[in-house]
Amino acid sequence: AQKVTQAQTEISVVEKEDVTLDCVYETRDTTYYLFWYKQPPSGELVFLIRRNSFDEQNEISGRYSWNFQKSTSSFNFTITASQVVDSAVYFCALTIQGAQKLVFGQGTRLTINP
């Protein structure tokens, strides 16, 4: 069975600080896909990134970056120079080849204070 653990339930930082959200996953499959989603206070779920298990290259998109390490089964998400608009619940998710469902972590509530 697949499992995703986001050990940080809540994080609170001051604006402009860098913050890293941790994600650890479990699967016995060799082909799998990892995702991050953002859920702002308005409630919708916004797709941020998808990464397959064969691509360990780190990804950067503006102030967002993702570090995928198969050796530690982690897919961490860093926000650089955080802004108040980054305040949201962030979910890490996993699917395996052919599964047709996402397994979500518990989510990390990130609060950016002005």
Next chain:
Amino acid sequence: DTAVSQTPKYLVTQMGNDKSIKCEQNLGHDTMYWYKQDSKKFLKIMFSYNNKELIINETVPNRFSPKSPDKAHLNLHINSLELGDSAVYFCASSQGREYEQYFGPGTRLTVT
């Protein structure tokens, strides 16, 4: 313009009633899903459909019955509503099994 839409956005009803939530996607995807988000924000798959065919029924009570009239629509009907059904229900779609899923705005169901 909305990629995945759900109606209604809010649903307040009494125990024992029957209600439906509608979902439509205009992304041309052939895979659609229903997820439930509980009060602690935990998200769990309920159903997944591929080309109108049920693929996953994740031990959901029989009171929940999804219906997919075509690839662009996946509706959720709930019979005999219970207090524990109160949650936010999200519809989603994707272009394939391992691709990113795009979510609707959610339907907040409150059973009193």
